[in-house]
Amino acid sequence: MNEPERTEWQIRCAFNGFCKRTLKNESINAHRDIRKRQEHEINFSDLTPKEENQLYTCEDFFAGDKEEQTFFAGGKVLSAKLIADAIHSLPEEKRRAVLLYYFFDMSDAEIAELYQIPRSTVQYRRTSSFELLKRYLEEHAYDYPSW
Secondary structure, rough: OOOOOOOOOHHHHHHHHHHHHHHHHHHHHHHHHHHHHHHOOOOOHHHHHHHOOOOOOOOOOOOOOOHHHHHEOOOOOEEHHHHHHHHOOOOOOHHHHHHHHHOOOOHHHHHHHHHHOOOHHHHHHHHHHHHHHHHHHHHHOOOOOOO
């Protein structure tokens, strides 16, 4: 029970040994984990075409359904492509505001915080886009075949 007093040097040496053992063991664990992971990993270049095709899927919600590819608004028939082209025709800042607000359900305040601009600027960009979209749709509504 009566342990002799350890000098500061001995304490430092003991702590140093403890740290070295800990680092060595962690290094061994890390190398073992990497080796285990590599045993289960396969490079994309080593995959067969059949295996590659199993890695993704293609959504074709509207491929066979002609009814869903058109929208009726204001007495006009609008195709999904026409609407997409109309949105794409907007200037970049206005397009971002419209997409984030309507498709990602972000508020004007959240969009403003994301781009570090005033909330009123986001609101202006979003609402002024309506006139541009309307003008584009009116000009190009008959350019697209009604599916």
